[in-house]
Amino acid sequence: MKVPKVAYVFVLFVCILIYVYQKRPFQRTQNGLGFIIQAALGQSVPQDFYGIMFDAGSTGTRIHVFKFTKLPNESPKLAHETFKALKPGLSAYSDEPHLATKGIQDLLDVAKESIPRNLWASTPLVLKATAGLRLLPGVKAQQLLDKVKEVFQLSPFLVTNDCVSIMDGTDEGISAWITVNFLMDSLHGEERNTTGILDLGGGSTQITFLPHNEITLQTSPVNYITSIQMFNSTYTVYSHSYLGFGLMSARLAILGGTEGRPSEEGQELVSSCLSPDYKAEWKHAEIVYNVKGQKSGEPIYDSCYARVEKILYRKVHKPEEVGSLSFYAFSYYYDRAVDVGLIGEEKGGTLKVEDYGKAARHVCQSMESESTDKPFLCMDLVYITVLLEELGFQKDAVLKLARKINGVESSWALGATFHYIDSLQRN
Template sequence: MRIPKLASVFLLVLCLIVYLTYVKKHIDISTPSDSKDHIQSRNGKDELCHSEVGDLNKSNFLYGIMFDAGSTGTRIHVFKFNKTPNEAPKLAHETFKAIKPGLSPYADDPEKCTAGIQELLNVAKEIVPCDLWKSTPLVLKATAGLRLLPGEKAKQLLDKVKDIFQASPFLSREDCVGIMDGSDEGISAWITVNFLIGSLHGLEQNTVGMLDLGGGSTQITFSPQDEKTIQTSPIDYITSFQMFSNTFSLYSHSYLGLGLMSARLAVFGGIEGMPLEEGKTLLSPCLAPGYEEQWEHAEVVYTIKGQKAGEPIYESCYSKVEKMLYRKVKKAEEVKDMDFYAFSYYYDRAVDIGIIDEKTGGNVKVEDYEAAARKVCKSMETDQGENPFLCLDLTYIAALLQELGFPKDKVLKLARKIDNVETSWALGATFHYIESLHKH
């Protein structure tokens, strides 16, 4: 029996449809859930875009991008948060990358910073899904490195970064770049630490204090429990802010010039930013007898020299440190009864003397720094050792902590990371910025 011509055509078309459906299904299965699309940025250029097609719960996430422009390098933190109704968001993941040098070396030619900033922006583009780019805030905060530059040079650098940010596809407002105030740095680091240990997620705020010792400044931040602290402290030491539907009151102060490198210079008898006259040297009892070298601080080179052998080094050095610190630091009485985390050079010097593990950190007593200072300074009377500044640094740290109100038997927690997240100010500053966006 012959099949009618119309039926033959119909059968052929049906077979073709079945075949194409089969092929399409297999192509869909073999395609990764993460695809690359093109999206147009504000400078009119096409951007290669990472899109999480397979993530059905993408609306439960939000992202924040924070650039930390420090004195030695520029770092990017890309934070991914889980949204939680009526609660503080929870950190799902952090992506981190650092490049050297920082922005400061480009002060005379800001255009040269472009390549490094773009390299870090490409990290963010790989991590943040492209359909969230326009709602993901992009911010750069500069710290000590730019604070030390002349105002106009710092402004030109920041303006260049701002141009790059505003040409990117991310959310960049007029305040997307700026130099961070020392107190803001302390408050943001306090938010980071307390967020990571879970102190900000409940009604009971059993928070910890924060100590940071940088190169140019040092910060102390804590939540006062004693009304007397609030009443007797200088008005600019007390601040309050709202976050996660809570109000936080903090004691926070940044001592500019009392960071470890600035303190070294002050103990040596130098003045910040002022070169010595030709042929002049800085003599110090905190250095080994016979030691003489060139030392650079804030782009000024100094010739420093140890005094001749005589009095014990520790006692002589401690006396110099004590005089330098005289009436420069305010004691906060209640800190002796509070838990504190300490970072930066507090951590580094504890690693140097072997009292904590470099990767995991640990607990240190104030008197541990003092005991190590006595030992190192004593050994320098006969051998200057591998680190000529270690005697001074440890002596200064021990003296500074006691001036801030910490007794010798006070235990401090030292950590670089909590739950695998850097304990820097970046996370806290990102939270603060996202909160400000919601308010507006």
């Protein structure tokens, strides 16, 4: 019996399909057989996939559920983000790690509601902790991570051995840089018209940018320069994280306290950055300190500025070219600018570095004659002013401040999710 030619074609197609299916296990897991069939038939059908990133910061835990869409031979596009935050941060449960699990489970329920059930098993689930856990004793931090991992392993999502970890500060800065430039579509093409990022958290602060001057690469500390691959391109970036120089940790240093060490009984931390008549309890990293203001004999702004300068003296590297580059600033840079009306709370805006200084002087001066419901605002604004100056920014340098770019949270989470999914593909 003569076999029709169409039968030969069909058998050949099935053989090719089976071969492709066996050779691409990650794509089988992430995309499903339907997409591979459509791709084999030459159809440009969008592929949807998801990633879940938990950002375990010093003051809270946030979940980001990212939905991506990808056409064959094109880079992924972000289609949607679901975001929710809970307080306090994981470090608040350092003595009772089992209490952290409820909040983690609540956030996992958000992911279940956001992702189609048939894609749960193929969606990577990751938690990365930042400065809050970096500052904890190693044993306590690990106990918290182990509890989170137990919850993750009981979830219906894709969980690997490294799904829960403490994020290196430099990786945090690089991931934030990827996020911003991905959202601005600056990672494609030859011009590389990228923007730098400044992130001021509670326990650490990061700076990351793509150097334009060879002298920056030659004169910077070796561990401040790193190369990353993204979208088939290699980027050599300047990035560093200063642990202990986040805004809350800086407050403690300015007050004269030591990270992780309670004050002696009856001891008060005194600072001229506070109103002279101020006296209260202040909680940082689950330790309660007694703090009070001090009249120094000179204006609050001047004495506070001198104190902060001493704290930061020779502690921060100054890459000279930052003043000529474009930068986005986030987190407490944003929050404190909102507090003094420099930008709108919802839309953000732009400002000059000197605007922080002017606001600091005004707030500090007003504290000399009237009470305030934001006793640390003077200290915080002075610290931000001096920090930016120490990082090399001139007073007239312009910063862009945003919580979201094109409707997406401008944190490191998106960049870290890309990196994680990429590592799964490579392995």
